[in-house]
Amino acid sequence: MGISIKNEEVEALARQLASRHGKGLTEIVHDALREKAAREAAEPTLWEKLAPIHAELAKAGSTGLVADKAFYDEINGEKERL
Template sequence: MAFSIKDKATDEAVRRLARLKNTSLTEAIREAVVHEYDRISDKTPLLDKLAEISARYRSYPKTGLEADKAFFDELSGDE
């Protein structure tokens, strides 16, 4: 089975991806299509995904420690 890519921009994009991943053109196309299919077919609503992340965050034990504002201000240059 063969595909013929007649669009120059698409051809260049596939070749860049293949070079970046150090893989064949066929493998680059297959992975890109599978990833895009998986992304689109994931029917989990965004709010459900966020609720899962929030629940995981809340499950961490509280340490009782306070953030060192001066330390973070220095890191960000807001002395």
């Protein structure tokens, strides 16, 4: 399998890190991707971040108002067209 890096900056960074750490390009790319995946896995998902907000909104309950076309027309200053 192969991968072709067509970005000069990415290639230069990979070569710089490989040289600095005495590793090959494949190992450097592998390490970087593994570290990035681990960091992302440790971060809460968007749904986990939004859960407290959702819970707070759920406490408020329903207003009973209907958000239909007429509602949006009214708040946008549009009159019903007949």
